[in-house]
Structure formats: C-alpha cells, structure tokens
Amino acid sequence: MPTANLITVEVHEDGTASFALPRMEVGQGITTSTAMLIAEELELPLDRVRVTLADARPELVWNQLTGGSNTTISTYTPVRVAAAVAKQALLEAAAIQLGDTVANLVARGGVVQAPDGRSLTYGELARAAASRTTRAVDVRLKDPAQFRVVGTGQPRIDALEAVTGRKQYATDLQVPGALPTMVCRAPTLNGTPKRLRNQREVLAMPGVTDVALVDTGVAVRAETFGQCIDAIRAMHVDWADGPVAGLSDQDVVAELHGAEVPMPTLPDTPLAQTVELDVLFYFRSNSAMDTNSAIADVRDGKATVWSGLKSPITAQERIAEELGLTPDAVTVHVVQGGGSFGRRLFFDGALEAAKISQAMGKPVKLMWHRADDARVGRTHPMATSRVRAVHAGGQVLAFQQSHTSVETDFRHGLGELITAKVADLPTGLGNLGFSETVFELTQEVPYDFGAIVQTLVETDDRFNTGSMRNIYSPDVRAAGELMVDQLAKAMKQDPYEFRRAHLRNDRVRAVLDAVADAGRWGRSMPSGTAQGIAIHKEYKGVSACLVEIDCRPRQTRRDIRDGVGGPRATKVVFAVDVGLVVNPRGLEAQMQGGINDGIALALTSSLHLRDGHFLEASWDNYFYTRQWNTPPEVDVIVMPSDSGQPGGAGEAGVAATFAAVACAYARAVGQVPSYFPVNHRDPLQFRPKPVVPPIPQSPTNGLRKAW
Helix, strand or coil, rough: CHHHHCCEEEEECCEEEEEEEEECCCCCHHHHHHHHHHHHHHHHCHHHEEEEEEEEECCCCCCCCEEEEHHHHHHHHHHHHHHHHHHHHHHHHHHHCCCHHHHHHHHEEEECCCEEEEEEEHHHHHHHHHHCCCCCCCCCCCCCCCCCCCCCCCCCHHHHHHHHCCCCHHHHHCCCEEEEEEEEEECCCCCCEEECCCHHHHHHHCEEEEEEHHHHHHHHECCCCCHHHHHHCCCCCCEECCCCCCCCCCHHHHHHHCCCCCCCCCCCCCCCCEEEEEEEEECCCCCCCCEEEEEEECCCCEEEEEEECHHHEEEHHHHHHHCCCCCCEEEEECCHHHCCHHHHHCCCCHHHHHHHHHCCCCCEEEEECCCHHHHCCCCCEEEEEEEEEEEEECCEEEEEEEEECCCCCCCCCCCCHHHHHHCCCCCCCCCCHHHHHHHHHHHHHHHHHHHEEEEEEEEECCCCCCCCCCCCCCHCCCCCHHHHHHHHHHCCCCCHHHHHEEEECHHHHHHHHHHHHHCCCCCCCCCCCCEEECCCCCCEEEEEEEEEEEEECCCCCHHHHHHHCCEEEEEEEEEEEEEEECHHHHHHHHHHHHHHHHHHHCCCCCCEEEECCCCCCCCCCCCCHHHCCCEEEEEEEECCCCCCCCCCCCCCCCHHHHHHHHHHHHHHCCCCCCCEECCCCCCCCCCCCCCCCCCEEEECCCCCCCC
16 A cells, blocks of 8 residues: 555553554454564564554545455555564664664564673663654565464453453543433434424433434433433434335345346256256344444534544545534544444444534434444345356356345445545446445356356445445355355265365365365264355455254244244354464454354344334344354364465455355255245244334324334
C-alpha cells in the first residue's frame, strides 16, 4: 500500500514499545500477532509490546480496512519495517553513547550490548534515539530462519483482560455525560417512524431524559438501559412500513428463482451424461456476541464517536456528511469488538448514535438490543446455487455453477468515501460491480473439470446484508463440493480419491491427504452416520476438512424443549496451509471458530422472514452451533510451509467445513438436501418474540410487549 510507510513503532523510556494498529481487533487475534512481529524485529520481550487500535486516519487511504482476511498479509512487512527502523535508531544512539560502531553492537531482550560487556537498555536510549526529522533510512529485516517469536504458539496478549471482564468494549467506556440510549424500531424491516403518540408519557417515566425521532426509529435516553427498555415498551408509535412489508421467505425464494439466468443445455448422451444440483440457502444473521453499539458526542459543531469499526475512515466521512460537518470536525475512535464476521464493516450503529446525539444535543451511549441486531442488523443474503456438470469416459468435461443471490452490500467501499460512493451508484460500477469483482477474485474451482464457468446474479437491494464471514465462499463451496460427491457417485469412485485425482494444486492435495489420513477416511460407520470431505482455496491459503456426522434421531426431553435433536457433527479434522504462520496457537483458534461457523451454516443457523420482519430475536431462537452439536473431537492440523509470506486466515475455516458437513449429511441420509441449514423448518420450532413497538389493545388483540 502507498500509505504503509505512515506507521511508526514508538519506544518509551520505561523500555516498552507501542504501536497503534490501523485495523480493528474483533477477537481474531491481530493485536497479538502484530505484537509478535514487533517483538521479533525489535528484539524485545513480547510482554513489553503494547498494541492499541488507531483512530480513523484519512491519510491511510485504502489501508485502514479490516476485512477479506487481509490484515496480516498487508501489514506483515510494513510493521516489521517500522520495528526495524526503531531498532536501528536505538543502535545508532547506543553507538554514540558507548563509543562503538553499530556493527559491533547486539540488540537482544530490550538491551543493546557492546563487545566489552557494557550495555544500555532501550528505555535509557529512547530519548536520544527519538527522531526530530523525517528521513529515509535503509534497514535489513531479520532472516525468517532466525525467528524466535514468529512461528511459536503464543497466548493472546489480551487474554487476562478478557477472562477477568476488564476488556473494554464500546458500552464499557465511561464518557462524561453519555447516558444509556436505545431505539424503538419499526415492526417491519427498515420501517420509519411518523409520530410518537405518547411522548409526554414516555418523558415522564423514571430516569428518562430525552426522546428523539430519527430515520431508524424513536430513540430514548435514560439513566439506565433498563429504563430505556421500559420506555420503549411503553411507546405508541405510528410507523411507515419498510420496503419488504408483507413479504415472507417464499416470496424471496420465488424472486430469486425468477432472477436465475438460464443455464446452457449440456449434451446428455450414453457417452456424455449430465449431473445437476440446485441448492437454496436461507438468510442467516451476521450478529456478533457484542451487539452493535456506539458512543457519540455531537455538540458545538464537532462530533466524537467511539465504536467498533472495521472501516473507520468511511465512517468518519459518512458521519460528517450526514451531520453537515467537515471530516476534520469528526473524531472517530476505534474500539475493540466482541466479534464481527463482517458485521462491523458497516458503521450503522455509530452513524445512528451520532444522529441521535445531534438531535438531542447531548452525548449518548447507544446499545442495540439483541433483537435489534438479529432483526434489523446485517444478514448473509438468501441465495440459490445451481450446478451442472458433464462427464464421459471417466473425465469431467464441463462444470457450470450459477449463483443467484439477494444483493450483498459493499457500500462501505474499500475503506474510504470515494469507493463507498462508487458502490452506491445505481448502475455500472455500483454495488453490483463490486459484487461481481469480489466473486470473480475469490471463487475458484480447483479441480481439472474441463470447461469451468462460475457466474453471479444479484437481485433485490431492500435487505440489510453484508460480507458475512467468507462472503460467497461457504454457499458456493458447499454446492460445488456436493456436486463433486455426486460426480464421484455417478462415476463409481470414492469421493476422496476422486477429488485427489482431479485436483490441480499440490498444496490443496496435501491438505486433503492430511485430513483423510488423520481422520481415517473410509472407515466403517453405523447406518445414519457418515463421513464427508471437502476442500477450499482462497486468500493465498488452502484448507481441507473431514467431518463425521450422526443423523440418527435423538429425542431427549432437552432436545424437544430446545427444538433440536437433529444431526450432530461428532468429529472434525481440519488441515490448513496459510503460508508463513505468525502465531500457530492463534491460527488454531481461528480455525476452531470457523469450524463452528461452518457447522452452524450447514445445520442450524438461519432467519425466518415473515410479514416483512425476521422472527429470530436472540440466541435462544437463533440456533448458532451449541454444545449439543459441537463435535467433541476436533483436530486442527497446521501444515508446514516454506513460504516466506503469510496468507489470510480469518475466514479460512468456514467454507471447507460447511461443505464437508453438507457432504457428510447427504451421505448419512442418502439424499442431497435442497436447502441449508437443514434445520430451517416451517412450522417453526420456537415461539417468536413479539415485534416492537406494542400495538394498541383491542378486544381481539392484547398489548404486545417489546422483545
């Protein structure tokens, strides 16, 4: 990146080093891996490196976006260079004070030592080494063969804070005057408020200080969040319906089928036979455990915002635009987030908090209720994937995949307002252009299947969607790998051997062999259980997954109560090759999280759209992977690599796992599912929580409480 040289590592007089990382930590461990790079290159103990998150820095154009598994790929060299520059400055300062040459000095453990044993600590050298001018310098980076920190498994530098509850998220911050604030939202997706009919009554409630109408709902500010909830439950609001009012799942399914582009007819003769597969993927929530929250103080022509943001420059510029301010009047502080999965590429919470603060003229601490995030937050779009393949004479001659989806929103751009504005254009280089570009750059069929064509069609921009973890890959890979299994079956070959014979990439073949060997592929299993195997290639990395699944009925009392008891993944073996690994322990944790995501997408996690709103409202009815279907046996294999550069890892665990679970399920039940997740059922297996706000009481309809 052209702005990569605008970062610095600072060394302090207490002997510690600090770095403001222009990315967002959301649990993926990048503050730890970045600290490891600095400790390695600076020759400083890891526990003496402090990594914080940088505020929005507009000068870092295209270099302050956290997404696409790109953080370590793009910061690996610049961070090392910044640390090496700092070490060189310390050595030069030490050479002067010790009366020796830089070449004769050795830096190790935060101390510079001369051949005669004299030494100076980094803290003693910090002031003298500080640069008062900007100048070009040449530094030599450490040979990876000499690494002592990079490549070793390290615990997270924030682990103690996390497990003791001292870790600070947006709603933990204490900003003077910022009182708890929440929003009463429309009963249909993206509906807007027209009037609060009982405003005087709401303002008179205990603790309530302010009420304001904004474009997303009716905001209330009070002394506690509990008082905000009570106020929202008491509100009587007139609403304008949202753009999908009255629509349900099947309406969107019909719309997708109507938008599907006809696939060319392939020859089907005794010598060339066609295999076809059509799969539907329902809406899925992009909610993280840490709900969408922000603090905003908009007064006196200035705005200050604190929030978990993966595109803070775009957020700063868009907030300024919406508030009628200049970007330099808006300060955006990036706060660590408890999860993201692509959700925090969007800054709707921060923008909403800023609008509320401006309307009230007071600082606010906005927290979205869990129901807000599930019902009006970002979703992984509903999609269909149709796959056709032709085989003859033991060879696959053609492989076609057409993916048709509700629009995936890329209006956050590449991290700044210019590309965000381009993405918002109605045609041409608008959001569809972004979608097609991302699809083309990330989707690959790594098999020798003759003529290969993959296409994307997107329709319907009325939903709040986003780049859920791994974007298109989980759905596309699941449908594609199911087809690979069907081809193997049609050609009377073993699924693993068939894949191995047709792979074009040795790295993919190596991870496939690793899981097949460690997972004992092909072992005898009881009826109703099965193994599945799948691969994925993306972000300069490759992965493979073997899953064992149990689809036999389970009808315990708890199963019935929780509306579950369906299939369970009982074993997962996952192999990943991402090139140079900075922190193997962190990589293993990332894969474990991605494995659970993949299981959820295949088996349990989905949203039900009814009458213009989503029914799921919290984790008790949005069935992410739970203890009952988390595999008791998980083996993550980090493959050795001679690559000198790291690949992307944040999303690597999802697609191959989803596909392997899908394949295992199809083999266990003897039929390829027509939709995912397989537990998406109608009638519902839970009683939906009511929508907000309450409706007037009538002889036939009682008062519905919020959430």
